[in-house]
Amino acid sequence: MTKPQFGLDDDALAGQPTVYRPGLFADRVVLISGAGSGIGKAIAFLFARLGAKLAICGRDLEKLQATAPRLRELGSPDVFVQSMTIRDPEQVDALMDAVWTHFGQLDVLVNNAGGQFPKAAIELSGNGWRAVVDTNLNGTWYMMQAAAKRWRDHGQPGNIVNIVLPIDRGTPGAAHTGAARAGVIYLAKTVAVEWAPYDIRVNCVAPGTIESSGFQYYPPAAVERFRYSNPMKRTGSVHDIAEAVVYLAAPSGKFVNGETLIVDGGSVLWGDLWVTEKPDYFKV
Amino acid sequence: MSENNKPAFGLTDEALSAMPTVYRSDLFAGQTVLVSGAGSGIGKAIAFLFARLGAKLAICGRDPEKLEQTAAWLRKLGSPDVYVRPMTIRDPEQVDALMDAVWAHFGKLDILVNNAGGQYPQAAIDFTVKGWNAVIDTNVNGSWYMMQSAARHWRDHGQPGSIVNIVAVFERGLPGIAHTCAARAAVTYASKTVAVEWAPYRIRVNCVAPGTIESTGFRQYPPEAVKNFKNSNPMKRTGDVQDIAEAVVYLAGPSGKFITGELLLVDGGGVLWGDAWPTGKPDYFKV
Structure with missing residues (x-):
């Protein structure tokens, strides 16, 4: 495989040092959406390196099928692949049923699937807006609820980690996803309470700003300035996000609930992220 | 408390030393960590x-006996x-002397954990100025x-640093411990501010x-x-000191x-559901 323009290639990703002990997720089953590329793949x-059995889903079967053998090679004893879209609640239910049939359990759900395109809010079309809200907010919700229903019905504890965005200062140039991710964050806080009785x-x-293959969707002039989005003046790595997800999903997070862990190099405190080219007005 | 008697609250030293951890055993090999208030409770955890993960440790606190007992375990x-220094963080000269001593002893510092602190439960209306x-x-x-x-030493040595401060959940106020609520909010926002100012270093x-973390500190609250306390969150249980230790390691280490x-x-x-009431719940709020 040739080195990608942005982010880590598979070999580099597999060789990232980890703080976690081997075997941490032995006998655990983890479902990850959007696992065919970028942050989801990381x-x-x-999780594969830590011994988890994995279910991976996404829209692109080919990418998933390319990821699965790597996961086995890295130490996952069982990898289940299902191509589907989280936008369709019936496909979500079918996925969850398939995971329970295959593994007989699910321990962790990582809702990573999602995405957006950069666009000034004033130019957003109805379709564009709806597509982003449908994937990021509705799709994530279908996954959360379908997982929770099965955990409740099986009398099993569960654990959900949603990948969102720092929305505290708004998301200029990506209003649709800012709204959708804020929706997911507050859904998570709400059901952290409602579902506490189900464990x-x-x-x-x-x-x-995490460097991944996703950078290719942004204008080069914007990408060049991404490192100024935080006081550390650099971008993060997809592995930073993977380690954050593991912290929350593992026993280390057993008393953490309803929380949003921001992994952004401090961007909510200083810096400007423009995913479109920076408008002249803001060149100060 | 003798070493082998089970405390009324929290874990014995043996139990604490055997808590499962998610981290790999050599994670902090070659690293130096300073923990304040390490003689008991969360600080000891x-x-x-960090000791189990191979770190060299500097520990400080006011009670030399507790620190020495902890040091033997570490x-x-x-x-x-393990370097031990009894002192109080209230005195800036003792703080500077501590930092100098740590650098003299280890030649470096990688991580500072500001855990020392404390409060007593009291209705705010009854606070004295002294309290x-x-x-x-x-x-x-x-x-x-x-x-x-710590930051001045890191800047002057041209070395990177990592600070983790132990605070409290202050977002909804902390009825019964208003003083510590104000103090912890202040520490949190000082942290956010210097996270920016000190990024260049x-x-x-x-x-x-x-x-609500079960530790020996529970002793100071009315039974x-x-x-x-278990009704202070939707999980209807208290956390353990290891939960905090693992959070600190996550942020302090390369994962963070x-x-x-x-x-x-x-x-x-x-923060989303539940009421802690460290003074006991006033009748007015029994609804």
């Missing part, structure tokens, strides 16, 4:  | 975990070098002296906010309040290398 790689923990990780 | 748990000042002085001023002194600054200015709540969701 999360799947780390289900729900948390979020908010990645700031 | 943090020191125990060596046993795998810390290759208020004592809590502010220890929790805000003491933590600040430690942060600034490659110093990360983060906070962990423990909710009826302690009985209700892209995290700065962050406040990690480890409270079982207490």
Whole structure:
């Protein structure tokens, strides 16, 4: 495989040092959406290295099928692949049933699937808005609820980690996803309470500017300035997000619930992230 | 408390040393960690975990006897070098002397954990000036002296640093401990501010906010309040000191290398549902 333009190639990703002990997720089953590329793939790689059985889903079967053998090679004893879209609640239910049939259990759900495109809010079309809200908010909700219903019905504890964004200062140039991710964060807080009686923990990780293959969707002039989005003046790595997800999903997070862990190099405190080219007005 | 008697609250040293951990055993090999208030409770748990992960440790606190007892455990748990210094963080000169001594002894410092602090439960209306000042002085001023002194040493040596401050969950106020609520909010926002100011020095600054964590510290609250502590969060249980130690390691270690200015709540969701009432719940709020 040739080195990608942005982010880590599979070998580099597999060789990232981890703080966690080997075997941490032995006999555990982890479902990761959007695991075929970028942050989702990094999360799947780390769980595989820690011994988890994995279910991975996404829209692109080919990418998933390319990821699965790597996961086995890295130490996952069982990898289940299902191509589907989280936008369709019936496909979500079918996925959850398939995971329970295959593994007989599910321990952790990582809602990573999602995405957006950069666009000034004033130019957003109805379709564009609805597509982003449908995937990020509705799709994530279908996954959360379908997982929770099965945990409740099986009398099993559960654990959800949603990948969102730092939304505290708004998300200029990506209003649709800012709204959708804020929706997911507050859904998570709400059901962290409602589902506590079922022994289900729900948390979020908010990645700031993380270098991944996803950078290719942004204008080069914007990408060049991404490192100024935080006081550390650099971008994060997909592995930073994977380690955050593991912290929350593992026993280390057993008393963490309803929390959003921001992994952004401090961008909510200083810096400007423009995913479109920076408008002249803000060049100060 | 003798070493082998089970404490009324929290874990014995043996139990604490055997808590499962998610981290790999050599994670902090070659690293030096300074933990304040390491003689008991959460601070001891943090020191125990870093020792098990191979860190060299500097521990400080006011009670030399407690520190020496802790130090013996830390060596046993795998810390290759343990430096003990009794002192109070309230005195900026003692703080500077501590930092100088740590650098003299280890030649470096990688991580500072500001855990020392404390409060007593009392209705705010009854606070004395002296009581208020004592809590502010220890929790805000003491933590600040430690942060600034560590940062100056890192800047002057051209070395990167990582600070984790132990605070409290202050978002919904903390009825019955208003002084510490104010103090911990101050530490958190000092942290967010210097997370930016000190980014050029490659110093990360983060906070962990423990909710209701069962430790020896429970002793200072009225029994009826302690009985209700499990209702302070939707999980209807208390956390353990290891939960906090693992949060600190997560932020302090390479896992947190892209995290700065962050406040990690480890409270079982207490900020979203539940009431702690460390003074016992006033009749007015029994609804």
